[in-house]
Amino acid sequence: MALSSMTGFARSHGAYGAYTFEWELRSVNAKGFDLRLRLPSGFDAIEAPVRKSAAERLARGTVYANLTVKRADAAPVIRVNEEVLGSVMQVAAALSAKLKAPPPTVDGILAIKGVLEVSEPDETDDERSAAEAAVLAAFGTALAGLIEMRHREGASLQAILSARLDEIAVLAKRADTAPGRQPEAIKARLAEQIATLLEASERFDADRLHQEALMIATRADIREELDRIGSHVAQARELIGKGGAVGRRLDFLAQEFNREVNTTCSKSNDVELTNIGLELKTVVEQFREQVQNLE
Structure with missing residues (x-):
């Protein structure tokens, strides 16, 4: 199943007997699904089936649906x-x-x-029912056109999101292999920070010094954050491949990406790692912005 955007536009025209009519549908981003329906006087009977049809085929987005009806060749x-x-x-x-x-x-x-x-001239119940059925059929045509446009937008978003995920994976790999992540560099930084602690106070006992060293080492280790970023990349790719209404789940993953990247930046005490973290923040934000458009 393909991804679908929440933005789209479609029109459909129709005629039956003395009636000519036009549907205009426009959808925009929203947290849930909402149909804003405008019907001319006398066509209230089609509201329920129109809402049912739209709710069955759309999961998210605010949809503005406007029906215009004219009755021609009928003298008042x-x-x-x-x-x-x-x-x-x-x-x-x-x-x-x-x-x-x-x-x-x-x-x-x-x-x-x-x-x-x-x-207006009188009409039979059968004539009225047939006209309403024709209007509903035209709504189905417009709805299909709207969904098709949302799918086309979704295909474009899929390519963009996949590219952003590739960038995140590459940056995470760079962070993992950065010189500042090597054991020798970490050991040197630990030695420097411990020396600073000893200079600040000569009262550190062996146990306290050991605890401080462990805390420094823990703060410097971003292995857990990088593993979670890799896991989120895999989950996001799976959701994008699955398609459908996955916008909410991808939005949640975008928040998780942001949390891990922020932690990585806060732990970094190396210039290169910090720069990589800032690049990651930029790409994750781009990913999140595009996800907001998905159904």
Whole structure:
């Protein structure tokens, strides 16, 4: 299964009977899945199946779905609201008598809100159901287009993430083979630090000196951090190869990478190791930024 980005865009058009319609879908990054749906009046019945279809095929991202519907070749039906008209005429007659004013004109009466009602032509239940089915089919087409674009973006992200993992592995190997990691260099640094301790105080007993030496040696050893970085690289490669909605798990690994690299930098007392650690921090941050785009 391929990786999928959370960003994408798609449109689909359709027509049925007197209806023409268009779906526009746009998705952006998000921690979870959220469908922001905008439907025209009269199409509320399709909301539930649209949400169900999107939730079944998308795991993460905020998706903005907008439906536009037009009804062509259908003249609107104009009706006179007899109740409103009767009330208006009664008031008009009373005012005309009271004010000795001329009676209202027809166009003036019709301009009063509520006297005329404009509505769409009636349609049968079967016609309406068929139109809604056509709109849902068009949504399926748009959703497929959105998923295809997210997969294309995911393929690009896969190449970038794989390259970043290769860089992390190379830098970790450089750190492991750096001259500052060799036993002779570590021994020399220990001897220097112990000498500094002895100069600071002549009261160190043998046991205390041994404990201090062990603590210094432990702080200088980054073997455990390098092993964990190697393990995280292997896990990340496995997840990328597996594909699917692995963005959350890769984001967790990116945090673990960052933790190990920070510890490596804090333990380093060698210029070359420090520089390698800083390079690792840069690459890990680039990896994390790209992971934020994955589903």
